[in-house]
Amino acid sequence: MVVIGFVSIISQSLLIYELTSVFYGNELCLGIILASWLFWMAVGSLVAGFCGGNPARGALLWRLPIFNGLSQESGFHRFIFSQIIVSILLPLTIIFIKMFRVFLHIPVGELIGYHVMVISIPLLTAPLGIVIGAQFTLGYRLYSQVMKETSLAAGKVYLYDAIGDVFGGFAFGFIFVNFFNSLTTAFYTAIINVFCGTMILLLCSRKIFLVAICIICLSANVYGVLNADRLMNYTTSLNWKGFSVVKNAFSKYGNLTVVKIGNLYNFYCNSVLAFTIPQQLDSEELIHFPLLQTPQVKQVLILGGAVAGGLKETLKYPEAEIYYVELDPALIKTAKKYIPKEDIDSLDNPRVKNIHGDGRLFVKRWQGKPFDALIVNIGNPSTAEHNRFYTLEFFEEAKRILKPQGIISLSVRSNENYLGENMLQFNGCIYHTLQQIFPSIILIPGDELTLIASSISGYMSIEPYILVERLKQRGIETRFVNEYYLPYRFCPERIGYLRESLEGIVPKINHDLYPVCYYFDIALWVEEFSQGSEGLFNLLSGVKTWHLILVAVLVALIPWLVFRRKRVFISTGMFISGCGGMVIEIVLIIGFQILFGYIYHLIGIIIAGFMLGIAGGTWWMNSRIDRIQNRMGVYSLLQIAIALYLFLIPAIFLGLRVISDEFWVQAVICILFPILTAMAGILVGLIFPLANRIYSDFTKDTGNVGGIMYALDLGGACVGLLIASVLTIPVLGITQTSMVFGVLNLLVGISTMIVAAQRE
CATH class of the missing domain: 1.20.1250 (Growth Hormone; Chain: A;)
Structure with a gap:
């Protein structure tokens, strides 16, 4: 076994x-x-x-x-x-x-x-x-x-x-x-x-x-x-049949494939295009659009995606000192073999500080001189990990490390001329969240919406002739971003239409523990590939916490109203306990990823911590189960303990948010995180043998009890996982998810306690 x-x-x-x-x-x-x-x-x-x-x-x-x-x-x-x-x-x-x-x-x-x-x-x-x-x-x-x-x-x-x-x-x-x-x-x-x-x-x-x-x-x-x-x-x-694959690389962050097409090198991360070398236009837009909005360029922070020309463009500003943060060192190592020599020289330039690590943690830990510009280039908020770069909490941290006239720039998917309902909600969520911290925002429409924001609007401008003049004054030579291209991208009519559209929606603010923005990104993905399904996502986005609490009450009442047998309460309790235990695990995984970055390469260790707790709880209960007189009473208390743990999780995350020191971050990830998952496992491990023993007392077919209880445990975990990951976490947030499932476990535990107090 x-x-x-x-x-x-x-x-x-x-x-x-x-x-x-x-x-x-x-x-x-x-x-x-x-x-x-x-x-x-x-x-x-x-x-x-x-x-x-x-x-x-x-x-x-x-x-x-x-x-x-x-x-x-x-x-x-x-x-x-x-x-x-x-x-x-x-x-x-x-x-x-x-x-x-x-x-x-x-x-x-x-x-x-x-x-x-x-x-x-x-x-x-x-x-x-x-x-x-x-x-x-x-x-x-x-x-x-x-x-x-x-x-x-x-x-x-x-x-x-x-x-x-x-x-x-x-x-x-x-x-x-x-x-x-x-x-x-x-x-x-x-x-x-x-x-x-x-x-x-x-x-x-x-x-x-x-x-x-x-x-x-x-x-x-x-x-x-x-x-x-x-x-x-x-x-x-x-x-990759039909393509010229020149490199396959593997790291704990995923698979990286480099494909050559003519003179271009396409870099794919997990089969999704990350960037192309060379990409002169994208690099010029990434760097010059924001840097032309700040009065001086002496210190710049770039989070991700600058290896393919972005650093070279930034170095055109003679006083610029650049901090470049990239999560996966394998990406830089592989890219160096294919990027032009001038980009390799940019990586090795003494004015460039290359940092391998999590960009959010770098921002949180920064104690040096404030930056003139922060350029976020980590992709769309399609996951909880990426979403954390588009939240109110991140924008607050970004404001702390910027100068008063410093700017923050980010780009997300959009449409150039028309915004559908889901796209409007997606772009609007980011716009209104950013506006809470940086009141002055420039919008640049396109297939990617670029938002450039600052606390002070004095120097920022959307007038093309002013931006062209700044390029000339600073002696910046560009191939695409010039007097002919800037009027097209900074079109007043399109900018005005976009701002009016975004201002007209009911704002939803994106938070670390309430990652609503990545839910809108999922809705866009669904809309793109399956017409008609977007209605379901719009319906789900309207779900409220009290709706699910009402469902939890009904679930807890079913054994009372329909069956009224003790073994039904045991079966229900096993199912709901499996559900609660798995919700604790998935909430901890997503919550820690939000706070501390990419952790999916630790998935085996995370699961091991949970199972270590199960092993410990099971061993302890097996050794003492014969001494327990009121087994159903203990069973109900353990269900209530799962509920209390769920109620405690939001407070744990609030306490952990203040941690930024590298030593303590690693200590939390490597020590506290496994301990927290192990504690959830202990509760499930205590419940399983106890449920089997109690259920065996109520049935003659004891040979099948283990399989039935195991299936109920896994079935509950399956249902809890689906509801939490698909619905409650993106729509309601981590705090409300913990509350809903905590209430469910609490009600089932109280019901079981009442039954335990009754006579046979």
């Missing part, structure tokens, strides 16, 4: 890493991936229990041709066979995901529509998820038979599975993600899995049929490890 947990967590982490590379890697995508994985594991657990608990149904399954030679009575052989299937499915699933665009004839660089994502992710995760979910029930039944235990078996199997999860999470986070590509990781994991099964088989059974399959599977995966790099290159060549 330890190996099953190990394989399960690495499989889950690999699927997250690969699927977010293929699809639009925002929190909606992450939520669908995790929810699909949990759903299929729950299905697998239920199916295995369904077939195992009824001999007639089980016989139908095990008589399939693929299972010839396996006796129905031998749960041991079924368990080993499931390990073999996982060792085959894991590498095949990763290969299939890498070939997904080829199969659907979707060119690289083209965003995949959300409807394709919603259908494809569950299908891609189904085979592996179902088999791994079934392994828990198979392992539980086998353990019960071998150890002659029933009531405690589920809790002990859950503990062993959680221990494996911990080892798998740390192995992925510290070893696999840093030293191996995803295919090599999949093959190594499959080897560990099938080797363990082979050893057990040789020691306990030596059934020739299964031993032969194990040896074949082991050999195939060893061959896969030896040829993983060639296989990776082959899948890449198929994805």
